[in-house]
Amino acid sequence: VVVLERGWLSSNTVLLPTPGGVAVVDSGYWTHSTQTVELISAASGSRPVTLLLNTHLHSDHCGGNAALQARHPQMRTLVPAGLAGWVRDWDTSALTYDPTGQFCPRFSISGVLQPGTELELGDRRWQVLGAPGHDPHSVVLFEPVSRTLISADALWANGFGVVFPELEGQSAFADVARTLDLIESIGPALVIPGHGPMFDDVTGALARARRRLAGYEASPSRHAIHAGKVLLKFKLLEWQSASAEQLLDWADTTPYFELLHRRWFGNEARRSWVERLLHELVSGGAARLESGMVHNV
Numbered sequence: 001v002v003v004l005e006r007g008w009l010s011s012n013t014v015l016l017p018t019p020g021g022v023a024v025v026d027s028g029y030w031t032h033s034t035q036t037v038e039l040i041s042a043a044s045g046s047r048p049v050t051l052l053l054n055t056h057l058h059s060d061h062c063g064g065n066a067a068l069q070a071r072h073p074q075m076r077t078l079v080p081a082g083l084a085g086w087v088r089d090w091d092t093s094a095l096t097y098d099p100t101g102q103f104c105p106r107f108s109i110s111g112v113l114q115p116g117t118e119l120e121l122g123d124r125r126w127q128v129l130g131a132p133g134h135d136p137h138s139v140v141l142f143e144p145v146s147r148t149l150i151s152a153d154a155l156w157a158n159g160f161g162v163v164f165p166e167l168e169g170q171s172a173f174a175d176v177a178r179t180l181d182l183i184e185s186i187g188p189a190l191v192i193p194g195h196g197p198m199f200d201d202v203t204g205a206l207a208r209a210r211r212r213l214a215g216y217e218a219s220p221s222r223h224a225i226h227a228g229k230v231l232l233k234f235k236l237l238e239w240q241s242a243s244a245e246q247l248l249d250w251a252d253t254t255p256y257f258e259l260l261h262r263r264w265f266g267n268e269a270r271r272s273w274v275e276r277l278l279h280e281l282v283s284g285g286a287a288r289l290e291s292g293m294v295h296n297v
C-alpha cells in the first residue's frame, strides 16, 4: 500500500495492489491533477492502474478523476452508491461544487461502492462501510486482517471534515457520532485519513473528534463559523493570493455563505460577516492581509 500525503487543498491518495495492477483511492483537487497523475504513475511503476475508488465526491477527493481516466482509459471508476445518479446527470449542485464555489472536471463512472459489501483486491478483502456525517453518502474502507482503515474525512488525527448537511439545515451531528462509534467498534490499528499524516493513536483521535463534536452540538453557530472559514481558506489555498475585494465578492456569490449567514448571522450585514471570518483567519495565522491583498499562509 502506498499513501500519497498531499497538502490540504487535495485529499490524500492511496494505492492498493490488485492482482492485475493498482487500485487508487481518491484523486485530489483538480488544480493538482497533473501532479496527481504523475505521482500515481511514479508510485505504480509498470503496473497498470485498473481501478479508481472514491470515498466521497467532494471536489478535493475526485478532482483528478477526469485526468486519471484520460491517462488510463481501461481503468474502472467506482463511487459510493448514493452519489452515482448525480454523477451520471452531472448535477453540480447536488455534488456540492456550485454551493461551495469549487470546481470539479466532469468524469464518468463504471459502478458503485455499496456500503455493507466487500471489495476483493488481491488477497485482501476491504470492507465498504457507510460513514455518514461529513457527507451523507461517504464510505470508508477497512481491511480487517491488518486492521487498516481508510477514513476519508470521517476521522482525522485532529477532528473531522465540516459537517456539510448541517449547512443545509439537515441535522447530521448524530450521524458523525454514530460513524465515530462505528470506527471505534471495528478497532483500526492504523488510520489513513483523507488529509494529513497516517496515525495509529486511534483512541486519542476518537477522543479529540468527540470533544470537537460536543462543542459543535453545544453551539452549532461555532460549526457555522468554522465552515465559513474552511470555505474561505479552501479558496485561498486554490488562489494563493487575492485582493480582499475579490475574495469577498466570491463569497457574495457562493451559496453556502448565503445559507450560513441567513441561518446563523442574519442580524449582521453579510459582507461584514464574511469580512469578520477573513479577519479570524488572519488572526489565527491561516492568512496574511497586506495592503488589501490576502495571502495564503
Ligand SMILES: [Zn+2]
Pocket: 056, 058, 061, 134, 135, 153, 161
Ligand atoms: Zn470531504
